[in-house]
Amino acid sequence: MSSSSLVIARTGRHRQRYENNLRLVSGCIPYRLREDKEDCSGNIENRIQVLMVSSPNRNDLVFPKGGWEDDENVLEAACREALEEAGVKGILRKTPLGIWEFRSKSRQNICSQEGGCKGYMFALEVTEELDTWPEQGNRDRKWVNTKEAFKLCRYEWMREALEKFVRVIAEDKEVETREETQIVENLGHLALPLTLPLPLQLPVSDVVVGDCQMIASNCYVKTSSSHHHVIASFPWHCAPQEVATDMSY
Numbered sequence: 001m002s003s004s005s006l007v008i009a010r011t012g013r014h015r016q017r018y019e020n021n022l023r024l025v026s027g028c029i030p031y032r033l034r035e036d037k038e039d040c041s042g043n044i045e046n047r048i049q050v051l052m053v054s055s056p057n058r059n060d061l062v063f064p065k066g067g068w069e070d071d072e073n074v075l076e077a078a079c080r081e082a083l084e085e086a087g088v089k090g091i092l093r094k095t096p097l098g099i100w101e102f103r104s105k106s107r108q109n110i111c112s113q114e115g116g117c118k119g120y121m122f123a124l125e126v127t128e129e130l131d132t133w134p135e136q137g138n139r140d141r142k143w144v145n146t147k148e149a150f151k152l153c154r155y156e157w158m159r160e161a162l163e164k165f166v167r168v169i170a171e172d173k174e175v176e177t178r179e180e181t182q183i184v185e186n187l188g189h190l191a192l193p194l195t196l197p198l199p200l201q202l203p204v205s206d207v208v209v210g211d212c213q214m215i216a217s218n219c220y221v222k223t224s225s226s227h228h229h230v231i232a233s234f235p236w237h238c239a240p241q242e243v244a245t246d247m248s249y
Contacts, residue, residue, distance in 0.1 A: 015069040022101065025119040026077035027065020029097070029165045030088050030126045032143075044173045045166055049143045051126065052152060053086050056138040061152045063161070065119060078122045079219030086141050087133025089218040093123040093172075097164045100157040121161045123168060124219075 017024040030051040033044075052061035064085040068077040075092055082088050104115040144152065146166055153159045212220035 013067060015071060016067045017070055019118060022116045022118040023104070024068040024074075025065050025117045026068040026074045026081065026122075027063055027119060028078045028082050028092065028122040028124040029063050029162065030082055030086055030090065030124045031165070031169065032126050044170045045146055048146050048166065048169060050146060050149050050162070050165075051086055051088060052142055052144060052149060054140045054142075060154045061142060062154075063121070063158065065121070068120070073215075074120050075122070075221055076216050076219075078120070078124070079216045082124055083130075083218045084134045085139055087130040087136065088124070088126045089128040089130070090124045090126040091212055091220045091222055092215075093125075093168070094221050097121045097123060097161050097168060100161065102155065102157045119157075121165075123165050 013023075032049050032051075034047045034049055050063075053064055054060070055062055064081045066077070066081040066085065068074055072080065074096075075094065079089075079092055082090070098121060100119050100121070102117055102119065104117055146162065149162055150159060153162060212222045215221050
């Protein structure tokens with residue numbers, strides 16, 4: 001762990017983006033893969049832990065999310081909220097898990113357009129967890145397995161996002177495993193000295209930097225592993241890309 005360097009959480013809504021009277025929100029599901037040598041099932045779901053944070057003045061746990069502002073793209077907003085609310089940095093999966101419409105808990109009048117939100121959710125692989133973070137005084141954080149996270153999700157849209165997250169991570173890891181197996185098989189046909197600097201011998205940090213594009217001081221972004229982590233540039237100011245999942249509540 002490390003400490004944040006004088007990062008201050010944004011407040012107010014003077015830069016908030018709106019679309020058809022809906023407040024645009026960006027967030028993420030921070031996760032890490034637990035090393036479990038005793039688990040021989042090979043089920044990636046058993047190794048996934050997700051990070052949830054408490055809501056101010058309430059007991060429920062949620063995933064980091066907040067308003068998408070007009071001086072950032074949707075990816076930067078998700079990374080910023082992860083840092084401000086949960087105190088984590090990491091690698092953001094570029095493709096959204098989905099887009100969901102929901103009503104803010106602070107606006108309970110269902111007949112009013114005020115309080116309606118349109119949220120974009122992403123998967124964030126945590127690489128650094130800070131000892132101190134901007135909203136530490138108002139939020140606690142907790143690492144939980146996915147089964148516990150499903151029980152803690154208070155709203156249906158959060159459970160749907162978590163279900164999509166689990167499927168996406170499992171699919172990515174299956175693709176990575178097949179690619180690594182293919183590389184090993186291909187190398188097996190080559191009569192090369194073991195001392196050669198083969199790609200598999202690169203430190204993890206070098207692989208991360210080489211495969212990911214930095215979009216903010218606290219976050220890198222990468223595409224799906226099925227595309228060999230090839231990074232396509234994402235403009236600093238652009239509209240969010242369309243995705244298949246779009247639920248309204």
